[in-house]
Amino acid sequence: MVRVTVSLDDLPLRDDLRGLRPYGAPQAPLPVALNVNENTHPVPDAVADDILDDIAVALHEVNRYPDREFTPLREAFASYLGHDLDAANIWAGNGSNEVLQHILQAFAGPGRTVFGFAPTYSMYPLLAQGTGARWVAGERQPDYTVSVDDAVAQVAAADPDVILLCAPNNPTGTPLPLELIEAVYEASRGVVVVDEAYQEFAPHESPSALTLLPGRERLAVSRTMSKAFAFAGARVGYLAADPAFIDALRLVRLPYHLSGLTQAAAVAALRNAPTMLAMVDEIVVQRDRISATLEALGYRPHESWTNFVLFGGVADPAATWRALYDRGVLIRDVGIPGHLRVTAGTEAETTAFLDALASVGSAA
Numbered sequence: 001m002v003r004v005t006v007s008l009d010d011l012p013l014r015d016d017l018r019g020l021r022p023y024g025a026p027q028a029p030l031p032v033a034l035n036v037n038e039n040t041h042p043v044p045d046a047v048a049d050d051i052l053d054d055i056a057v058a059l060h061e062v063n064r065y066p067d068r069e070f071t072p073l074r075e076a077f078a079s080y081l082g083h084d085l086d087a088a089n090i091w092a093g094n095g096s097n098e099v100l101q102h103i104l105q106a107f108a109g110p111g112r113t114v115f116g117f118a119p120t121y122s123m124y125p126l127l128a129q130g131t132g133a134r135w136v137a138g139e140r141q142p143d144y145t146v147s148v149d150d151a152v153a154q155v156a157a158a159d160p161d162v163i164l165l166c167a168p169n170n171p172t173g174t175p176l177p178l179e180l181i182e183a184v185y186e187a188s189r190g191v192v193v194v195d196e197a198y199q200e201f202a203p204h205e206s207p208s209a210l211t212l213l214p215g216r217e218r219l220a221v222s223r224t225m226s227k228a229f230a231f232a233g234a235r236v237g238y239l240a241a242d243p244a245f246i247d248a249l250r251l252v253r254l255p256y257h258l259s260g261l262t263q264a265a266a267v268a269a270l271r272n273a274p275t276m277l278a279m280v281d282e283i284v285v286q287r288d289r290i291s292a293t294l295e296a297l298g299y300r301p302h303e304s305w306t307n308f309v310l311f312g313g314v315a316d317p318a319a320t321w322r323a324l325y326d327r328g329v330l331i332r333d334v335g336i337p338g339h340l341r342v343t344a345g346t347e348a349e350t351t352a353f354l355d356a357l358a359s360v361g362s363a364a
């Protein structure tokens with residue numbers, strides 16, 4: 001093929017996509033990768049064997065399209081989540097990113113607005129803009145919290161079609177009280193999505209927004225197997241909502257969007273949920289160790305209910321990120337001035353990060 005060197009500007013791209021930049025967490029094969037909030041513990045061997053058995057069975061049926069309704073998987077998610085949910089309340093996709101995309105395809109789109117309190121998950125604006133909707137960034141306090149009154153006022157002023165509440169929030173780690181979710185729901189007419197990608201890392205006694213679902217047909221709670229479940233590479237996310245909400249998502253999904261192999265792997269992983277989740281408490285210990293050590297080094301870690309820590313007091317984030325990179329440790333510069341974000345890894349990885357940071361020098 002004759003290669004013609006053109007730039008994006010030379011193509012008949014949609015006007016509303018011009019000038020946008022794709023999601024771009026750097027990918028680099030460093031020994032200690034703590035940049036995208038994965039669970040760095042591999043799937044235990046016994047669980048991997050069990051999953052492989054189910055994949056082998058599914059493989060014999062790949063000549064046929066998979067179950068379009070992925071019913072066994074929806075049943076498995078319903079029983080994992082509890083809260084009296086059943087399969088009719090559940091939706092799933094190739095990562096919660098696809099689930100969020102389905103929501104925005106059904107409820108956002110051209111002429112509509114999507115609202116979230118920034119800084120928040122960097123995919124929200126991209127997913128909104130991908131459907132032709134306008135992203136409206138709300139504001140947080142300097143400590144990244146939002147008061148209930150302020151949240152209600154901002155939502156009333158923006159009057160959005162879709163509200164994305166990341167709880168706890170990425171990239172800051174900040175918890176979000178249920179009262180705020182309730183108040184935002186009451187103050188809005190649009191769909192309210194609570195993204196609980198990190199809920200399993202929150203204190204055990206902290207209630208999930210799943211408790212708010214009864215009687216709230218515009219509310220959806222999304223989760224992912226990418227973080228707590230150590231399943232990022234399998235691409236499985238899901239949500240719980242009113243069955244009518246799920247029906248709206250059926251209008252926009254591609255037929256057979258979840259492959260038979262994915263369905264088999266996820267069902268088998270869920271059957272092993274206690275083993276898959278056994279590492280969560282260990283990760284929380286490392287997260288709290290990171291916060292305590294960062295503080296001792298003079299940095300300012302923010303409160304985190306997730307598997308990562310955002311810390312301030314970094315004089316030159318790009319230089320510190322690079323110095324860590326040169327020591328084999330990959331973390332994330334999320335673009336917040338004076339800050340960097342690090343994922344809590346295994347005990348050894350966490351030690352490697354803390355030692356590397358200490359060798360770079362102390363805080364600003």
Ligand SMILES: *Cc1c(COP(=O)(O)O)cnc(C)c1O
Nearest residue numbers: 095096097121170197224226237
């Ligand atoms: C990691 C993350 C997700 C999960 O994305 P997947 O597509 O399920 O891998 C969703 N929301 C937030 C806020 C995240 O940080």
